[in-house]
Amino acid sequence: MAKGFYISKTVGVVGIMVGAAAVATIITLSVLYSQEKAKNNEVKPTEGTTMTTTTTTAAPTTAPSNEAWDSYRLPDTLLPDTYDVTLWPRLKPDNRGIYIFTGNSSVVFKCMKETDMILIHSNKLNLTTAPTLTALGSTPAPTIKTHWMQVTTQYLVIQLNDNLKVGESYELFTEFLGELADDLSGFYRSVYQEDGQEKVVATSQMHPTYARKTFPCFDEPAMKAVFHITVLHERGTVALSNGIEIETVNTTVDGTAVTITRFEPTPRMSSYLLALVVMFTVLPVFAVQIRIWARRKAVTDGHCAYALNLTGPILQFFEDYYKVPYPLSKSDQIALPDFYFGAMENWGLVTYRETYLFYDPLISSNANKKKTATLIAHELAHMWFGNLVTLKWWNEVWLNEGFATYVSYLGADYAEPTWHLKDLIILDDVHKVFAVDALASSRPLSSKEEDITRPEQISEVFDTISYSKVREQQHSFLILGGVRFLIHVKLMLCGHFQAVHTNGTVLLPMTVGEIMDRWVLQMGFPVVTINTATGQLSQKHFLLDPESVVDVPSQFDYEWIVPVNWMKSGVEQTPVWLLERITQSDDRHKHSNEDGGGDWVLLNLNLTGYYRVNYDTENWERILNQLNSNHQAVPDINRAQIVDDAFNLARAKMIPISLALNTTKFLSQEMAYLPWQSALNNLDYFYLMFDQTDIYESMQAYLRKQITPLFEHFRNITTDWTEVPDGHTDQYNQVNAIRVACSTGVDGCQNLTAEWFTQWMQHPEQNPIHPNLRSTVYCSAVAAGGAKEWDFAWEMLQTASIASEADKLMSALACTKDTGLLERYLTFTLDPMKIRKQDATSVIVQIAGNVEGRSLAWNFTTLNWRYIFTEYGVGSFSFAKLISGITQTFSTQYQLDQLLQFKEENADVGFGAASSALDQAIEKTRANMKWVSENQREIRDWFRAETA
Ligand SMILES: *[C@@H]1O[C@H](CO)[C@@H](O)[C@H](O)[C@H]1NC(C)=O
Ligand SMILES: *[C@@H]1O[C@H](CO)[C@@H](O)[C@H](O)[C@H]1NC(C)=O
Ligand SMILES: *[C@@H]1O[C@H](CO)[C@@H](O)[C@H](O)[C@H]1NC(C)=O
Ligand SMILES: *[C@@H]1O[C@H](CO)[C@@H](O)[C@H](O)[C@H]1NC(C)=O
Numbered sequence: 001m002a003k004g005f006y007i008s009k010t011v012g013v014v015g016i017m018v019g020a021a022a023v024a025t026i027i028t029l030s031v032l033y034s035q036e037k038a039k040n041n042e043v044k045p046t047e048g049t050t051m052t053t054t055t056t057t058a059a060p061t062t063a064p065s066n067e068a069w070d071s072y073r074l075p076d077t078l079l080p081d082t083y084d085v086t087l088w089p090r091l092k093p094d095n096r097g098i099y100i101f102t103g104n105s106s107v108v109f110k111c112m113k114e115t116d117m118i119l120i121h122s123n124k125l126n127l128t129t130a131p132t133l134t135a136l137g138s139t140p141a142p143t144i145k146t147h148w149m150q151v152t153t154q155y156l157v158i159q160l161n162d163n164l165k166v167g168e169s170y171e172l173f174t175e176f177l178g179e180l181a182d183d184l185s186g187f188y189r190s191v192y193q194e195d196g197q198e199k200v201v202a203t204s205q206m207h208p209t210y211a212r213k214t215f216p217c218f219d220e221p222a223m224k225a226v227f228h229i230t231v232l233h234e235r236g237t238v239a240l241s242n243g244i245e246i247e248t249v250n251t252t253v254d255g256t257a258v259t260i261t262r263f264e265p266t267p268r269m270s271s272y273l274l275a276l277v278v279m280f281t282v283l284p285v286f287a288v289q290i291r292i293w294a295r296r297k298a299v300t301d302g303h304c305a306y307a308l309n310l311t312g313p314i315l316q317f318f319e320d321y322y323k324v325p326y327p328l329s330k331s332d333q334i335a336l337p338d339f340y341f342g343a344m345e346n347w348g349l350v351t352y353r354e355t356y357l358f359y360d361p362l363i364s365s366n367a368n369k370k371k372t373a374t375l376i377a378h379e380l381a382h383m384w385f386g387n388l389v390t391l392k393w394w395n396e397v398w399l400n401e402g403f404a405t406y407v408s409y410l411g412a413d414y415a416e417p418t419w420h421l422k423d424l425i426i427l428d429d430v431h432k433v434f435a436v437d438a439l440a441s442s443r444p445l446s447s448k449e450e451d452i453t454r455p456e457q458i459s460e461v462f463d464t465i466s467y468s469k470v471r472e473q474q475h476s477f478l479i480l481g482g483v484r485f486l487i488h489v490k491l492m493l494c495g496h497f498q499a500v501h502t503n504g505t506v507l508l509p510m511t512v513g514e515i516m517d518r519w520v521l522q523m524g525f526p527v528v529t530i531n532t533a534t535g536q537l538s539q540k541h542f543l544l545d546p547e548s549v550v551d552v553p554s555q556f557d558y559e560w561i562v563p564v565n566w567m568k569s570g571v572e573q574t575p576v577w578l579l580e581r582i583t584q585s586d587d588r589h590k591h592s593n594e595d596g597g598g599d600w601v602l603l604n605l606n607l608t609g610y611y612r613v614n615y616d617t618e619n620w621e622r623i624l625n626q627l628n629s630n631h632q633a634v635p636d637i638n639r640a641q642i643v644d645d646a647f648n649l650a651r652a653k654m655i656p657i658s659l660a661l662n663t664t665k666f667l668s669q670e671m672a673y674l675p676w677q678s679a680l681n682n683l684d685y686f687y688l689m690f691d692q693t694d695i696y697e698s699m700q701a702y703l704r705k706q707i708t709p710l711f712e713h714f715r716n717i718t719t720d721w722t723e724v725p726d727g728h729t730d731q732y733n734q735v736n737a738i739r740v741a742c743s744t745g746v747d748g749c750q751n752l753t754a755e756w757f758t759q760w761m762q763h764p765e766q767n768p769i770h771p772n773l774r775s776t777v778y779c780s781a782v783a784a785g786g787a788k789e790w791d792f793a794w795e796m797l798q799t800a801s802i803a804s805e806a807d808k809l810m811s812a813l814a815c816t817k818d819t820g821l822l823e824r825y826l827t828f829t830l831d832p833m834k835i836r837k838q839d840a841t842s843v844i845v846q847i848a849g850n851v852e853g854r855s856l857a858w859n860f861t862t863l864n865w866r867y868i869f870t871e872y873g874v875g876s877f878s879f880a881k882l883i884s885g886i887t888q889t890f891s892t893q894y895q896l897d898q899l900l901q902f903k904e905e906n907a908d909v910g911f912g913a914a915s916s917a918l919d920q921a922i923e924k925t926r927a928n929m930k931w932v933s934e935n936q937r938e939i940r941d942w943f944r945a946e947t948a
């Protein structure tokens with residue numbers, strides 16, 4: 001297993017040459033990269049299946065003293081080999097009212113360096129007997145002097161009377177008891193209702209550091225071992241784990257009737273990938289070796305059918321792609337009622353939030369469907385990359401997640417080939433990474449191993465639930481940041497660059513390692529500028545705020561080695577490498593208007609490189625002329641990218657804002673989704689800034705003019721709205737057409753949505769609105785309607801049986817223009833019987849997103865801050881989101897004063913998790929004021945001229 005992934009350079013290169021599985025080459029490159037770095041550091045890369053790009057062994061971070069048990073990192077004295085773990089979760093509380101589990105574990109480990117101490121992770125476990133140590137070799141094991149729990153560093157410390165012998169194996173046996181708490185970590189309990197009864201599920205989340213909360217273990221990703229799992233469980237329940245069930249017997253233990261299930265031993269793997277589930281009445285839906293598990297009702301309603309349909313093809317795709325068979329004998333996926341993450345890639349038993357695994361063709365939209373497909377593909381991609389090949393330490397998680405994110409598009413694309421998912425990665429992921437990475441506060445991808453050692457630091461790396469700005473950035477950075485690395489790898493592999501010579505030599509301007517380092521070890525990305533008058537190419541670190549100061553020095557001085565592919569008037573040219581800050585003039589890239597007039601030059605075709613592009617004014621004009629005359633000569637992705645680059649360059653003051661706005665003119669002829677969505681994303685900010693100013697009307701008129709042909713296009717191809725277009729992205733764009741047409745007042749749009757909604761009101765049991773269109777139709781109908789429509793939507797919300805439908809209605813209620821209703825809706829957020837606490841924040845923020853509700857939401861929040869803050873608990877994650885949500889349109893001195901006053905008046909109450917969000921809101925308001933004052937006139941003139 002291990003060997004397969006240390007593909008030699010030659011094998012890897014052959015792989016590239018025949019254009020075979022890009023993944024092999026990516027892994028190869030990653031490994032080459034790590035080997036080169038290793039060479040530079042004169043340290044051998046780690047052997048075995050653990051992959052690493054960090055090679056120096058970190059000095060352990062130490063707590064106050066220098067004792068080994070005060071270090072958060074395990075010493076290198078012992079290596080685990082196998083575990084034999086038996087666990088017994090109790091699904092009913094004990095006489096103290098506590099849910100517990102009991103268990104025992106034997107771990108066999110080998111002594112690598114002489115030591116008289118065993119350090120093994122253990123957290124919140126009570127030992128019920130003294131640990132025992134046996135030698136597996138001929139020399140007897142040393143006796144145990146003393147043992148204790150080191151709570152801070154989460155160890156069971158065992159001191160011995162003599163040294164363990166190097167090369168010998170030993171077995172440590174422990175018996176323990178822990179709480180099966182409802183804390184979503186380790187072995188925990190989840191609860192749901194079925195047929196009026198409460199059902200308890202015992203389930204697990206070991207990643208990243210909670211296996212140690214389930215049994216004592218060497219809980220670091222590189223400490224791989226084979227796990228033999230046995231579960232005792234109540235008769236009538238099902239037990240699942242990573243391996244397939246190999247034995248099930250009914251027996252009686254301590255007077256209690258139980259079933260004992262034993263599982264096939266796992267492959268050698270990290271402890272964070274273990275999984276255990278004990279559940280009543282779960283039903284499987286299965287194909288051979290593929291099982292989907294869920295609550296009985298969800299299965300009988302058919303909500304798991306789509307997941308089952310997808311899994312087979314996706315696994316098959318990855319087997320071909322990785323050229324390695326699926327490593328286990330079965331694949332289980334289970335939906336859980338309570339789950340912290342979106343999903344977790346436990347090897348062979350993937351766990352999901354219910355919302356993401358379930359799909360109902362009659363209720364779920366195609367966006368819901370896409371989420372299910374890409375998430376399943378993401379988790380299954382980890383079955384190989386992440387689980388079979390594992391990163392040595394958590395600082396390299398960006399590679400793991402970035403890679404899985406990237407290949408999830410390929411896997412889902414294979415299962416749903418008509419969706420063109422590979423193109424959507426641009427909007428869904430790359431633009432998000434660009435946004436974060438263009439800030440001076442961004443950071444390099446790779447952090448040092450010693451910077452992430454404590455459990456809370458490790459968790460922070462993965463925190464997907466926290467919505468505070470900083471955390472959100474960190475998250476998108478990690479998950480998506482790998483994408484930037486991979487885009488480059490992919491590009492370098494393109495034969496276009498003649499990177500690989502036919503004789504097997506890699507022809508790159510520098511070594512892989514030297515190129516990679518610039519993308520991995522420094523933050524941000526460049527903007528590449530071509531001056532077509534001189535033929536010069538140049539690069540510069542791209543920062544959204546040109547006045548911001550980067551205080552992180554880079555050894556590469558923020559210069560990159562940039563692969564540049566390009567076309568001239570629609571014809572692809574030989575790509576070049578940009579190696580320096582600015583090149584010499586080059587006639588090949590020179591193109592002035594005198595040489596014949598019409599030739600336009602376009603760089604970064606299909607956004608295969610991770611950089612933005614700027615041009616000289618003449619070339620911008622030639623591109624715009626091309627877009628306005630025949631936009632299809634420019635690839636779809638580049639049409640979207642030209643718009644996004646232009647708006648961001650304008651933001652960074654590199655081009656005038658009117659030039660950015662000019663890139664939206666061709667949209668009146670555009671029917672494709674990517675360019676439209678890119679433009680709408682960028683125009684959103686204009687709406688936030690100007691929707692209460694005199695620019696609003698001309699902005700509306702302009703967008704109405706641009707969207708009308710799209711609206712008519714969809715009316716035609718859907719035979720007067722009686723069908724839904726076939727194409728996946730056309731379906732997205734149909735939603736855009738209706739949403740924008742209705743909000744800008746295109747003739748016939750509001751009548752259309754009102755009519756559908758009225759039909760539904762007349763027959764509430766028969767919703768005639770297509771699932772794709774529900775969000776936008778509900779909102780439009782509630783906005784155009786009055787109390788009758790609002791009350792109906794409220795009533796439907798009470799009876800909605802599926803979370804995704806309830807979410808759509810909850811958002812729609814915030815769309816009304818009736819301030820009385822908005823005020824009523826706001827008060828509902830303080831009544832948990834009407835709006836659950838978990839939803840209160842998003843309702844308030846959605847009301848603030850409505851022009852009519854903006855000041856209502858602000859006044860409501862500030863007046864009730866004291867109450868909300870105490871009632872909803874300090875540390876709740878939604879406060880930051882609340883503050884940033886209700887202030888996102890702030891752009892006047894008056895609003896700034898209000899914010900400052902709010903901060904002052906509530907200083908005694910405090911802002912908890914929202915403190916930094918409040919400071920950011922103040923900063924953001926100042927930045928908005930500046931942007932508005934600098935651009936307002938030009939923008940007003942532009943929209944007036946366009947709609948005159
Ligand atoms: C573990 O022991 C501590 C201290 O005796 C006790 O407070 C705790 O309740 C025990 N845990 C469980 C799950 O019984
Ligand atoms: C164990 O008992 C359960 C419930 O009583 C029964 O459904 C199951 O078939 C039994 N299993 C075996 C292996 O006897
Ligand atoms: C699953 O596949 C079957 C057979 O191809 C098909 O009839 C069914 O509609 C699919 N279900 C979903 C939800 O895609
Ligand atoms: C392969 O070809 C390149 C370019 O012609 C040359 O520089 C290199 O030495 C060759 N390598 C081998 C191993 O023949």
Ligand SMILES: *[C@@H]1O[C@H](CO)[C@@H](O)[C@H](O)[C@H]1NC(C)=O
Nearest residue numbers: 422423572605606635636637
């Ligand atoms: C860009 O991507 C599209 C579809 O994804 C593809 O058809 C086209 O050939 C690509 N063009 C270039 C120049 O790579």
Ligand SMILES: [Zn+2]
Nearest residue numbers: 378382401404
């Ligand atoms: Zn992942």
